[in-house]
Amino acid sequence: MGAVIANDRDLNTTFGALADPTRRAILARLSRGEASVLELAEPFDMSQPAISKHLKVLERAGLIVRGRDAQRRPCRLEPRRLKQAADWIGTYRQFWEESYSRLDDYLHELQTKEKTRDVKKPRNHRRTR
């Protein structure tokens, strides 16, 4: 249970991190290759500390990893976590097509059961207590 709750929270952290347009733009930039804080700050008209804050959120959410090079600490996209988030949303069609196909089988099963019960129970049978 503990692990499940932790995973749930992880996913919430991921989506929380993705909810901000600047952070999405940072991820989009990183999808083209790694970059330093300085390089990332450039197009955003934002101070380095502000960008660093966003990077911390992304790092905590597991969406990016940062290099060990103390000077530059280049940021890199961590696609695994993003893929996980996307997998959860899945595609609506796939979710419902498969659900409905299961529903077909299940409704068939339910109705077969009902018919069998009807056959087994004589119509005018009355139980005396």
Place this chain on the structure above:
Amino acid sequence: MTSKNLEIIAEPGKTSFTTRRVVDAPRAIVFDAFTKCEHLTRWMGPRNLTMASCTTDLRVGGRYRFVFRGPDGNDVGFSGEYKEIVAPERIVRTFVFEPIPEAAAVETLELEESGGTTIIRTTTVHKSVENRDGHVNSGMEAGMTEGYARLDALLADMLQKR
């Protein structure tokens, strides 16, 4: 023989989308299948997800919540509140994909019986076109496997905040 295809109609620029699907059962049974957990846990969701928990408090103002568990053990919840219930033909309820609570929608389920089969119609109204597109988006998986080249647009679609 009626078509078992799931129709999804999402007109460009609209905040809502509708679906239509026919099943071979009277609507009273279908209504139960959509509202009782003993049934829902048997069919709702793709086969690779199990419904880890289910609650349906079927009354106006009552809440429902479905938690699905993926093959990797991760859970995700869908939940909302019943706004209108006309058994066995119509339910209006709010719908929240819990990881993105700001993208809440209102969902109407309508069941129409026709010669032993039931037409299931859903209408989902989102707050914005972007939220709707994020909900329906069918190209998303393909996009994700394309090496994240279209990441920007994709994420904007998925998670546009209003």
